Amino acid sequence: MKKLLIGNAAVARGAYEAGANVVASYPGTPSTEITEEIVKFDEIYAEWSPNEKVAAEVAIGASIAGARAMSCMKHVGLNVMADPVFTVSYTGVNGGLVFCVADDPGMHSSQNEQDSRHYAKASKIMMLEPSDSSECKDFTKLAFGLSEKFDTPVFLRLSTRVSHSQSLVELGEREDVKVKDYEKNPAKYVMMPGNAIKRHVEVEKRIEALTDFAESTELNAVEKNGAKIGVITAGIAYAYAKEALGDKADFLKLGMVYPMPKQKIIDFAKDYDKVYVIEELDPVIEDHCKALGLNVMGKEVFTLLGEYTPTMIRKAVLGESEKEVAEIDEAIPVRPPVMCAGCPHRGTFYVLKKLGLVVSGDIGCYTLGATPPLQSVDTTICMGASVSAAHGMAKAQGAEFNKKLVSVIGDSTFMHSGITGLIDIVYNKGNNTVIILDNSITGMTGHQENPTTGRTIRGEATKQVDLVALCKACGIDHITVCDPFDIKAFEKVVKTEVERDEPSIIIAQRPCALLKTVKYSGVCKITDKCKNCKMCMKLGCPAITLKDDKVVIDSTQCNGCGLCINVCPFGAIEKEEN
Amino acid sequence: MTKNIMIVGVGGQGTLLASRVLGNTVINEGYDVKVSEVHGMSQRGGSVVTYVKYGDKVYSPIVDRGEADIILAFELLEAYRALPYLKKGGKMIVNNQQIDPMPVITGAAKYPENIAEKLSDTVDTTVVDALAAAKEAGNIKAVNVVLIGVMAKMTDIPYEKWVETIKTTVPEKFLGVNLKAFEIGYNL
Numbered sequence: 001m002k003k004l005l006i007g008n009a010a011v012a013r014g015a016y017e018a019g020a021n022v023v024a025s026y027p028g029t030p031s032t033e034i035t036e037e038i039v040k041f042d043e044i045y046a047e048w049s050p051n052e053k054v055a056a057e058v059a060i061g062a063s064i065a066g067a068r069a070m071s072c073m074k075h076v077g078l079n080v081m082a083d084p085v086f087t088v089s090y091t092g093v094n095g096g097l098v099f100c101v102a103d104d105p106g107m108h109s110s111q112n113e114q115d116s117r118h119y120a121k122a123s124k125i126m127m128l129e130p131s132d133s134s135e136c137k138d139f140t141k142l143a144f145g146l147s148e149k150f151d152t153p154v155f156l157r158l159s160t161r162v163s164h165s166q167s168l169v170e171l172g173e174r175e176d177v178k179v180k181d182y183e184k185n186p187a188k189y190v191m192m193p194g195n196a197i198k199r200h201v202e203v204e205k206r207i208e209a210l211t212d213f214a215e216s217t218e219l220n221a222v223e224k225n226g227a228k229i230g231v232i233t234a235g236i237a238y239a240y241a242k243e244a245l246g247d248k249a250d251f252l253k254l255g256m257v258y259p260m261p262k263q264k265i266i267d268f269a270k271d272y273d274k275v276y277v278i279e280e281l282d283p284v285i286e287d288h289c290k291a292l293g294l295n296v297m298g299k300e301v302f303t304l305l306g307e308y309t310p311t312m313i314r315k316a317v318l319g320e321s322e323k324e325v326a327e328i329d330e331a332i333p334v335r336p337p338v339m340c341a342g343c344p345h346r347g348t349f350y351v352l353k354k355l356g357l358v359v360s361g362d363i364g365c366y367t368l369g370a371t372p373p374l375q376s377v378d379t380t381i382c383m384g385a386s387v388s389a390a391h392g393m394a395k396a397q398g399a400e401f402n403k404k405l406v407s408v409i410g411d412s413t414f415m416h417s418g419i420t421g422l423i424d425i426v427y428n429k430g431n432n433t434v435i436i437l438d439n440s441i442t443g444m445t446g447h448q449e450n451p452t453t454g455r456t457i458r459g460e461a462t463k464q465v466d467l468v469a470l471c472k473a474c475g476i477d478h479i480t481v482c483d484p485f486d487i488k489a490f491e492k493v494v495k496t497e498v499e500r501d502e503p504s505i506i507i508a509q510r511p512c513a514l515l516k517t518v519k520y521s522g523v524c525k526i527t528d529k530c531k532n533c534k535m536c537m538k539l540g541c542p543a544i545t546l547k548d549d550k551v552v553i554d555s556t557q558c559n560g561c562g563l564c565i566n567v568c569p570f571g572a573i574e575k576e577e578n
Numbered sequence: 579m580t581k582n583i584m585i586v587g588v589g590g591q592g593t594l595l596a597s598r599v600l601g602n603t604v605i606n607e608g609y610d611v612k613v614s615e616v617h618g619m620s621q622r623g624g625s626v627v628t629y630v631k632y633g634d635k636v637y638s639p640i641v642d643r644g645e646a647d648i649i650l651a652f653e654l655l656e657a658y659r660a661l662p663y664l665k666k667g668g669k670m671i672v673n674n675q676q677i678d679p680m681p682v683i684t685g686a687a688k689y690p691e692n693i694a695e696k697l698s699d700t701v702d703t704t705v706v707d708a709l710a711a712a713k714e715a716g717n718i719k720a721v722n723v724v725l726i727g728v729m730a731k732m733t734d735i736p737y738e739k740w741v742e743t744i745k746t747t748v749p750e751k752f753l754g755v756n757l758k759a760f761e762i763g764y765n766l
Binding site: 002004006029030032033108109132161164165166167168236239240242243244307309310311322323324325326327328330331332333334335336337338339340365368371372373444445446537540542544545546554556557 | 588589590598601602605610611612613614615616617618619621622623624625636637638639640642643644645655656658659661662663664666675677678679680681682683684685686687688689690696700701709718
């Protein structure tokens with residue numbers, strides 16, 4: 001049976017068919033749906049772990065214990081889990097172990113555009129790269145088998161367009177793979193120097209064996225069309241190149257991007273006057289070809305930035321100009337993402353902006369607090385940095401500066417890596433104020449449960465981390481829970497806490513407006529009491545706009561949250577029930 | 579020959595469901611299909627673009643400038659933005675709804691005037707009031723299915739085939755409203 005699946009669902013299907021038993025991940029666009037799809041298979045244990053490092057370690061443990069295991073993450077999540085990854089390259093595996101990493105060329109939903117293929121080379125772990133959903137399934141299945149055959153973890157590298165494009169996938173049956181027996185083997189799994197020195201020898205031998213495999217495997221496929229141009233490519237770039245060039249080029253498509261073959265590439269390249277390497281982001285394949293002494297064209301004609309398109313490739317390789325298109329000469333306003341109508345973060349940022357505070361920000365929907373008109377957030381680096389970086393800012397600038405400084409971090413992000421920063425503040429005598437934006441869910445990635453929600457990935461009730469008790473246990477003596485929609489009370493709390501000479505926590509508690517359990521009703525309406533002072537427009541609500549310079553509320557956009565009613569100084573906004 | 583359809587709108591308008599209904603309908607017709615979706619940050623009220631491509635064999639999941647046979651626009655400004663993607667002789671379907679983007683709300687930019695007229699003067703454009711049609715069907719959220727209905731009529735895939743996919747793609751609770759919305763859109 002063939003089914004239309006996004007690449008991520010196809011990876012999940014591949015893991016299922018390969019007999020995978022354990023999948024542990026942390027959500028991150030564009031990888032999230034893999035693990036959400038895994039949940040649909042009762043045969044597989046799945047979890048959202050607090051962060052990627054924990055997730056990878058859960059998968060590693062499951063593999064050592066004999067199960068086929070997988071961990072999935074976005075590219076920056078791989079940075080978080082890098083520590084165990086480099087060492088599990090040495091230990092190798094018992095049950096097949098797959099790390100599925102999704103890059104985000106074009107940064108649709110990311111803070112950087114790193115190329116995860118560098119990790120494969122740096123950690124000496126083989127990497128496969130599919131170009132569509134069908135390959136996503138097939139390569140995932142293969143990855144588990146290759147992991148066991150070569151005693152290595154295997155990277156599966158995806159990119160946004162592979163992860164989030166649907167194409168046809170032939171569904172198969174689940175292999176009956178028994179969990180292997182656990183055997184104590186400290187020489188393989190206890191990586192202290194005496195053992196690790198010996199394991200490093202095995203790693204180098206393995207890379208040689210995998211390079212031989214790369215020469216012969218069908219994953220690296222030559223496609224001859226009798227053309228004069230040769231193209232070496234991989235992943236989604238293959239799909240673009242194939243559409244752009246069709247049979248005007250011959251292709252060497254690398255399904256295995258680390259380690260890469262040598263002789264196969266040399267043999268392919270020798271038949272052409274011109275060989276192009278077409279790959280998004282960094283010149284990884286290109287550098288390999290150049291190291292083999294081949295004169296290939298790559299980043300001289302292709303960009304290091306963003307996503308490619310077939311048009312771009314036609315232009316660079318065939319010299320074809322872009323199509324003439326219909327255009328109207330008029331400035332078109334951009335439409336950047338915004339916090340949704342009813343977003344609980346809007347109340348928080350309204351107050352922080354009003355108080356003119358420096359806001360050390362973090363990763364989540366609330367990063368949008370940096371955009372106009374709220375423009376409240378000063379920094380966004382990575383998961384957890386809001387807390388630790390604010391500690392550094394305060395140490396650099398001193399006590400007075402600290403009275404104008406807060407950190408904002410979501411509940412899930414706090415669990416991920418905010419807590420260690422908080423411990424640092426307490427331990428090293430900081431007195432920062434940290435606002436935990438507790439919206440009862442992991443928002444940006446599309447509503448995943450986390451340790452603070454009291455539900456597992458399967459929606460089962462579980463122990464809920466008590467944020468107040470947790471912060472108290474870290475040594476925070478001043479913890480206030482407050483509703484950010486109660487603007488006056490919230491403002492008072494923030495003012496009090498930043499002035500304090502001790503560290504403090506504010507838990508801004510209100511659930512995400514998109515949660516099914518949140519039931520706002522009616523729509524807000526501007527009444528004739530309105531003096532057009534435009535105070536409500538400072539909220540940056542997508543439903544409040546101007547018509548002929550008069551404030552109006554777009555009833556198709558309003559969800560009736562009522563925050564604007566709380567900020568209107570003239571009581572001119574009323575709720576109309578529908 | 580590959581057919582390229584582009585669906586554009588504002589995050590939250592339900593463009594994803596539209597692309598899924600379209601994708602599943604064309605595979606039932608025996609075509610190779612690729613659907614490119616958008617998840618994550620841009621879904622939060624930003625411009626969203628999804629592509630549906632079908633034919634004997636489809637490689638790239640994206641549609642380039644000047645390549646869309648049909649653009650199905652859920653909002654006026656997004657239709658305007660997508661215009662350069664329309665193929666010569668392609669069809670534009672646009673929902674006559676204005677949603678102000680934040681730069682317009684803050685006063686940093688102006689929402690262009692008379693977009694529907696300007697589009698109609700430039701390319702083959704069908705303007706529909708999908709919001710009113712969705713209200714008539716019983717739920718303003720059914721705008722997406724109304725628009726699928728309008729587009730369905732422009733393809734050579736029979737009415738019943740669309741209904742079949744809607745039945746398998748839409749949650750049962752909303753099936754009645756959506757089938758009605760489709761019917762209204764088809765007959766607009």
